[in-house]
Amino acid sequence: MALEGEYLGMPVHIDEVDREYFEFFGYCGQQQLRAQRCVSCHLKRVPPTTACPFCSHPESTWERLSGCGTVYSYGEIHHAIQPVFRAHTPYLLLLVELDEQRNEPEEFDGLRVQGNLATADAELAPPDLVGRVGIGTRVTVLFKTIGTGLAVPLWMVDEEVEQPDNPWRYPIE
């Protein structure tokens, strides 16, 4: 069994033997962002791993996350390497720090995921939107379905919450 689909013209194939990612993206297909939670130390981790990075225990359960977070850092890609992304430049490669488990288990640790900034209808963000987002921007997850039971997580500006007046941006626009 496998999850199969196509995203931006790229074929996607996630085999069941890649159990952790198979389950993670299966939940995305159900419009849910989930993290693995260790059965021993109870700390969460995302993206998926095959053991707990904090205590090495192999067993975990899947816990649903709020999908809300803050832009921790970003790169603004003007020169796309992959041909399928050339039509979308500049695009934002966000490092999102999720609201859960901030500064745990140590100060400055966190649940951080990389993803693209998108519009509310799950298209990669146009340049005017790209120019509004920086470190500190509050974002929320959304999902783009790319196959049967398969979706990719994207990030959009959270319009439901208060945003910082001036998110930090690279000083030269």
Add this chain to the structure above:
Amino acid sequence: MTQELDASSSKYLRGRYAIVGVGETEYTRGSGCTTRALGTRAVRAAIKDAGLTTDNVDGMLSYSHNDSTPSPTVAGDLGMRLNFHMDVYGGGSSIEALVGIAMGVIEAGMCKTVVIYRAMNGFSQVRIGGTGRGGRSALSGSSLLTRGVGLSSAGQMFCHSFMRHMYDYGTTPEQVAHVKVIHSEHAANNPKAYYRKLTTVDDVLSSRMIVKPLHLLDCCVETDNGTAIVVTRVDRARDCRHTPAVIQSVVGRCIKPRGDMHYQSGPISTVAGHYAKDILWPNAGVGPEDIQVTGSYDAFTFTTLLQLEDYGFCKKGEGGDYVSSGVMRLGGERPNNTSGGHLCEGYTHGINMVIENVRQLRHDVDDGCPVGPDGRRQHTFDYAEGGCRQVKNVELTANLGWGTPGIGSAMVMARGA
């Protein structure tokens, strides 16, 4: 810094091994030959430079990104019968680690002398982050979170750490651009360098944006080249042609917590050097203040800055001041990448910065200074464009190798007797 920690390599090897030979092919874009030919030529040049013959070298190591030719082929072409060889996967951060491995296998009695090479057509054949075979295969689970989000090149992988450093510490684009400016000055005194043109801060900041915060000129130059070094025990080094560069300490591919997802753990503007320094300095028995020349890996302007900071050459967060102050310029207190490094001389995944420091320690850098009757360059120490790049009285150098923000290697070398 005399405190002796219980680090990962035995201190009794301090001063026991040396780099005795270095070799390079031309740094070019379009070598017009195979990596097999590049490897063969570089290995032969390094062995010859050492004053040895191919019969004297019985160990071989290489590193690559599956873009090179393995040791048995290179050795075979040169008629070398090896007692040890190994070809490892990896780019930046490999060379210092391989020096440590060479010391280990010699110490274990597996062979006597090891040549290490990197042969790559890094411009004309396999470019880093390129979209060759791997770029066209179906996305798996993990690659849906990398290639699937438009993340495939080194600059895209590292940009979060670079951007966050600016945010955390107020580092400015102008400060960072000085790394390229200074390395271009050094390259102007290096006849071998691919880019010898002086570059200004304005040139860097007005070059096109690749991955914010990286302009084109914040990124290194991809080139085709073969490069090699010869490692042996110090007692054997005495029979070699040049003053040996004696290895005081090595750290190999030291990683941050969660090395694979280094962006999860701790402040991401801190890199692997933060951990590697606790092996490097105690094992060497010296500290950053004792080092006269650095070779801080410059895949990007930022990598030089982040490493110098985390190895303790300045306070954390003050890397922007350090790289723009003139300290690391020829004639400054502690020049960095005096060959022009990856930003200007050529891209080798770190080995050309080791070769340069070996030559600095010999007091025989291959600049444009006139060659005297003894065959050695008569260095003028005039660092004006096109002039000298030998640093005066160099006794100690450090190489700081970068794999990713999460992976680093390092080495301290001293001028031998």
